[in-house]
Amino acid sequence: MSKFWSPFVNSLVPYVPGEQPKIDRLVKLNTNENPYGPSAKAIAAMQAQMNDDLRLYPDPNSDLLKHAVADYYSVGPQYVFVGNGSDEVLAHAFHALFQHDKPLLFPDISYSFYPVYCGLYGIKQQVVALDENFQIRVADYQQPNGGIIFPNPNAPTGCLLELDKIEQVLTANPDSVVLVDEAYIDFGGDSAISLVKKYDNLLVTQTLSKSRSLAGLRVGIAVGHPDLIEGLERVKNSFNSYPLDRAAIAGAAAAFADADHFHFTRNKVIASREWVVEALSALGFEVLPSAANFVFARHKSRDAQELAAQLREQGVLVRHFKQERIEQFLRISIGTDEQNQILIDVLKNCI
Ligand SMILES: Cc1ncc(COP(=O)(O)O)c(C=O)c1O
Numbered sequence: 001m002s003k004f005w006s007p008f009v010n011s012l013v014p015y016v017p018g019e020q021p022k023i024d025r026l027v028k029l030n031t032n033e034n035p036y037g038p039s040a041k042a043i044a045a046m047q048a049q050m051n052d053d054l055r056l057y058p059d060p061n062s063d064l065l066k067h068a069v070a071d072y073y074s075v076g077p078q079y080v081f082v083g084n085g086s087d088e089v090l091a092h093a094f095h096a097l098f099q100h101d102k103p104l105l106f107p108d109i110s111y112s113f114y115p116v117y118c119g120l121y122g123i124k125q126q127v128v129a130l131d132e133n134f135q136i137r138v139a140d141y142q143q144p145n146g147g148i149i150f151p152n153p154n155a156p157t158g159c160l161l162e163l164d165k166i167e168q169v170l171t172a173n174p175d176s177v178v179l180v181d182e183a184y185i186d187f188g189g190d191s192a193i194s195l196v197k198k199y200d201n202l203l204v205t206q207t208l209s210k211s212r213s214l215a216g217l218r219v220g221i222a223v224g225h226p227d228l229i230e231g232l233e234r235v236k237n238s239f240n241s242y243p244l245d246r247a248a249i250a251g252a253a254a255a256f257a258d259a260d261h262f263h264f265t266r267n268k269v270i271a272s273r274e275w276v277v278e279a280l281s282a283l284g285f286e287v288l289p290s291a292a293n294f295v296f297a298r299h300k301s302r303d304a305q306e307l308a309a310q311l312r313e314q315g316v317l318v319r320h321f322k323q324e325r326i327e328q329f330l331r332i333s334i335g336t337d338e339q340n341q342i343l344i345d346v347l348k349n350c351i
Helices: 007-011 040-047 063-073 085-097 113-121 163-172 226-236 246-257 259-282 304-313 337-350
Strands: 080-083 104-107 125-128 147-151 178-181 202-207 220-224 285-287 294-299 329-333
Touching: 040 246, 063 080, 063 220, 063 246, 080 085, 080 226, 085 113, 085 178, 085 202, 085 220, 085 226, 104 113, 113 125, 163 178, 220 226, 246 259, 259 285, 259 294, 259 337, 294 304, 304 329, 304 337
Parallel strands: 104 125, 104 147, 147 178, 178 202
Antiparallel strands: 080 220, 202 220, 285 294, 294 329
């Protein structure tokens, strides 16, 4: 606390990201990064930016990237917004679209940054409990609200909501923005971007941090009706005109163009996920159905926090949340085959 702070800073409860350890040789399965490297074409495109042109500002509109995303999803570039990681895109969406008299609705178990943005921007929030199987119940989103947001697949559960159910939420809430946070959609679901031309109240965000292996580059996107995008642009241009640097614009655009690399790594992660689910089940874990690059699992007799600590002692990092309803779960990112094998071997010893 400091007398120099603006008063609202005292009441902020900042987000706590997963640990980024400075220790070598850890099996790092705690922040849902991709275990495989990014596209070689993306790296080459970034390297090509390392020249004298760095003295110049980048394109404030990131047009190259917007067109790459627009081509990929067959929408016009006016449907596309880009930012410094989807966290920044989400922040602008909260600021531009969710500051209303009625509360923002989101699931009780979902991305823990949502309440943080509500705190930052003074947005009223109302959490809506997932059902007993940790699924979103669409009927619960038919109540007065100033907006709706949920991850799909949900995080940290990994559970997917089908597109027809998302359409039910959209049609029941024509006067609210429904933001579908698709950080993990490439690992097992159909993107709601296919619906943006049909619903002017739908905004979909995605990240290049997961399925495109570029967490270190910090690039996120939003796709939605041009009026929603204009709202985001107004906030972005009142905050930072150049959120993406030259390397990020070129690398992210090249990543969208490299379909082969994308499909190869994504399919590998999906196949490994099925292996991990079977191996965990054989060890006595209940694993929620996952459409993401992580699994959410609880053991029938072992305490999750203790297990996470034991795993860490043996060099395996997973994520544990001290939150009601899920304190007995571990969120485990899918690694390489070798990392997954180490995870299972170490767990066998612990259990
Ligand atoms: C559900 C969800 N949304 C958004 C993000 C943010 O992703 P990034 O800021 O890396 O694009 C994450 C990161 O883990 C996430 O889990």
